Amino acid sequence: MxxxxxxxxxxxxxxxxxxxxxxxxxxxxxxxxxxxxxxxxxxxxxxxxxxxxxxxxxxxxxxxxxxxxxxxxxxxxxxxxxxxxxxxxxxxxxxxxxxxxxxxxxxxxxxxxxxxxxxxxxxxxxxxxxxxxxxxxxxxxxxxxxxxxxxxxxxxxxxxxxxxxxxxxxxxxxxxxxxxxxxxxxxxxxxxxxxxxxxxxxxxxxxxxxxxxxLRDLEFVQFHPTAVVAGKRAYLVTEAARGEGAQLLNARGERFMARYDSALELAPRDVVARAIAAEIAATGRVDLDLRPLGAEWAARRFPTVAATLRPLGLELGRDLIPVQPAVxxxxxxxxxxxxxxxxxxxxxxxxxxxxxxxxxxxxxxxxxxxxxxxxxxxxxxxxxxxxxxxxxEGDPSPAPGADWAGVPALRERLGAAAGVQRHGTELRAALEGWGLAPAVQPDPAALEAANLALLGELLLRAALERSESRGSHSRSDCPAQWQTPLHTVQWWDGREARQAQVPVGTHMLESTP
Known part of the structure; x- marks a missing residue:
């Protein structure tokens, strides 16, 4: 048709x-x-x-x-x-x-x-x-x-x-x-x-x-700071909850954000996500506390969140809500x-x-x-x-040439290497034997897998190239930020994959030499 x-x-x-x-x-x-x-x-x-x-x-x-x-x-x-x-x-x-x-x-x-x-x-x-x-x-x-x-x-x-x-x-x-x-x-x-x-x-x-x-800047993946994770599902607790006064507490019951940013819970997402990850690593848990707002008020203000959490045994505004960053x-x-x-x-x-x-x-x-x-x-x-x-009529652009074998295992590998905190050694290890197979069947599920395989490799290569910490990309082996902000640009020139870093303000056509 x-x-x-x-x-x-x-x-x-x-x-x-x-x-x-x-x-x-x-x-x-x-x-x-x-x-x-x-x-x-x-x-x-x-x-x-x-x-x-x-x-x-x-x-x-x-x-x-x-x-x-x-x-x-x-x-x-x-x-x-x-x-x-x-x-x-x-x-x-x-x-x-x-x-x-x-x-x-x-x-x-x-x-x-x-x-x-x-x-x-x-x-x-x-x-x-x-x-x-x-x-x-x-x-x-x-x-x-x-x-x-x-x-x-x-x-x-x-x-x-x-x-x-x-x-x-x-x-x-x-x-x-x-x-x-x-x-x-x-x-x-x-x-x-x-x-x-x-x-x-x-x-x-x-x-x-x-x-x-x-494609540009694939290494920047934003983690929402406050997700409730049950199994492999992440249930979002809207940022507006912190805007209304909800506080973050670690396992010792300490409100900790003052150690990370003067804006406390209303700091930008990259700061809050890293702070929560660090406190979970140090104390074992972080909770979002809406109890001062009250269960009745919280349920009225955030009915979608309340309804989502209730089957998990959590009552918004009555219980401490265990949260962690999620993509x-x-x-x-x-x-x-x-x-x-x-x-x-x-x-x-x-x-x-x-x-x-x-x-x-x-x-x-x-x-x-x-x-x-x-x-x-x-x-x-x-x-x-x-x-x-x-x-x-035109000619079709190249169809996917690879499937993503063992999707769950590779997802885990990428999540561990390119998460809230990254390290060059882990990024390089994740790229080894990424899992590309030689063929793909022409059906949506296989095509989706091939698309994810391609983007996973590009993300890891971009993250490895960016040897600094900036925004949602944080590398423990490169904690400093470059003086000159650069974009990472990746493209296929018809023969091979290309990658370059270009300054902010570079004209789009100049980004693909």
């Missing part, structure tokens, strides 16, 4: 949904392809809020908070665009029916209460609103294709012109005059314990890399400029799959949902403006 369209968007989370909605409003024909359902992915899992300047006077403060959290690796132009456009993007959600709480909240790394919530299920409310808006466009220029797994991109004359999919009905080819916009999320499933959804297997990054686009967000991704362009013509990216330059070395809490709105809309408009006149 074949579909022709103006723009192909892959992924239905906040970035993909808002990009598709923007393109429809511009009068374009759009195919929106999702691996699972339209409301799959990470957006609806988001308990915390969405960050945007409270008013024009807050833009400079929000920019400074973002840059401080990013540890010198944020791209200034991306930060500037974001703080200027995020508030209007959030207000657009209000127009779609998202009923935010009237008061802004405070979260770690923010010096002002600029976080908008709908209780502790903000992502779900946003996902529902965007889904309703998209369904209203079906049959009027929008084709939504669910359960469509992107196998490869198609290129003609060095430009991305579409993609091939596996669907329950058989193979699907989509040709797009405006190219392909990736909004497929991150690769949290590369780790043994993660808050990421099952869909988070890095498919978009692998598609882009195999087609020749550059939550992959900061690096497909390198883009502020218009969402990748280094490959016809390929655009937005959201967690992209490295827009906004987050630097460590994402500021609640910037991700608003980033998806701002850069999803920008990428859609740019793709339409750069459309070609005629459809092209």
């Amino acid at each position: 074949r579909l022709d369209t103006d723009l192909l968007v892959i992924g239905g989370g906040v970035a993909g949904a808002y990009a598709a909605l923007t393109a429809c409003r511009e009068g374009a024909n759009v195919v929106l392809a999702c691996k699972t359902s339209l409301r799959g992915g990470a957006t609806r899992w988001a308990q915390g809020g969405i960050a945007a300047p409270l008013d024009p006077g807050d833009e400079a403060n929000h920019a400074l908070d973002t840059q401080r959290a990013g540890r010198g690796l944020c791209e200034p132009q991306a930060v500037d665009v974001f703080v200027r456009e995020a508030r209007a993007a959030v207000e657009a959600l209000v127009d779609l029916g998202v009923a935010f709480d009237p008061q802004g909240a405070l979260e770690g790394g923010h010096r002002r209460p600029r976080i908008r919530h709908t209780g502790d299920a903000t992502g779900d409310a946003i996902s529902r609103a965007l889904s309703r808006a998209l369904h209203a466009w079906e049959g009027r220029g929008l084709h939504i294709k669910t359960r469509a797994f992107a196998r490869n991109l198609r290129l003609a004359g060095g430009r991305v012109v579409g993609a091939d999919f596996l669907t329950p009905e058989g193979p699907l080819r989509v040709r797009a005059r405006g190219g392909v916009l990736l909004a497929t999320g991150g690769f949290g499933q590369l780790y043994p314990v993660t808050t990421a959804p099952p869909e988070g297997t890095g498919d978009g990054l692998a598609l882009a890399y195999r087609a020749g686009a550059a 939550h967000y992959t900061v690096g991704g497909v390198q883009t400029d502020v218009q969402g362009r990748s280094t490959l013509p016809g390929l655009y990216a937005a959201g967690e799959v992209a490295s827009s330059g906004l987050h630097g070395a460590n994402r500021l809490a609640s910037n991700s949902l608003s980033e998806g709105l701002v850069f999803g809309a920008r990428a859609a408009r740019t793709a339409l403006a750069e459309s070609v006149l005629a459809f092209a």
Whole structure:
């Protein structure tokens, strides 16, 4: 089967949904392809809020908070665009029916209460609103294709012109005059314990890399400080809990954050995650204490968290909640400029799959949902403006050439080597015999495994190359921070894997010599 369209968007989370909605409003024909359902992915899992300047006077403060959290690796132009456009993007959600709480909240790394919530299920409310808006466009220029797994991109004359999919009905080819916009999320499933959804297997990054686009800063993986781990599942306790006054206590009952940062529990996530890991190692346990807030208040303020923890025998606001860091967000991704362009013509990216330059070395809490709105809309408009006149068949980019044998064991190996704290010896050992096998079957599960195999190797190589500690990348054998902040850029040149380090502000095309 074949579909022709103006723009192909892959992924239905906040970035993909808002990009598709923007393109429809511009009068374009759009195919929106999702691996699972339209409301799959990470957006609806988001308990915390969405960050945007409270008013024009807050833009400079929000920019400074973002840059401080990013540890010198944020791209200034991306930060500037974001703080200027995020508030209007959030207000657009209000127009779609998202009923935010009237008061802004405070979260770690923010010096002002600029976080908008709908209780502790903000992502779900946003996902529902965007889904309703998209369904209203079906049959009027929008084709939504669910359960469509992107196998490869198609290129003609060095430009991305579409993609091939596996669907329950058989193979699907989509040709797009405006190219392909990736909004497929991150690769949290590369780790043994993660808050990421099952869909988070890095498919978009692998598609882009195999087609020749550059990936940037894969070594920066953000650990959410406060997850409750039961077996191999991680249950998130929103950052807003600490914004409301919850405290962290070690096994001796000591409130310890003063030893790590003057902002205490409201320090940026990288600081809090490392502090919790250190206290667990030293004392055996860390608990989040909401007892001063009371069980009734906590259940009313955080109903989603309370309902999630209750089956585990934990009552929010009555019990100490045992927490530990868990992989939550992959900061690096497909390198883009502020218009969402990748280094490959016809390929655009937005959201967690992209490295827009906004987050630097460590994402500021609640910037991700608003980033998806701002850069999803920008990428859609740019793709339409750069459309070609005629459809092209194109040739398929290389399909995955390797399977990931022994997935659980390799996840454990990567989690141990590339966790909250890293060491060069362990990174090198993890790379030895990484576990690539010579063939892959053409089905989604095998393709996901191949994508994770590729990204695991790239992450380890990037982490080994970055012989410093910066943001969410901390190496005990290299505790100092380089004076000059550098990005790690990786790409496939058609013959071999390439990797380079380039300064902040380097033009995207200069990053792939």
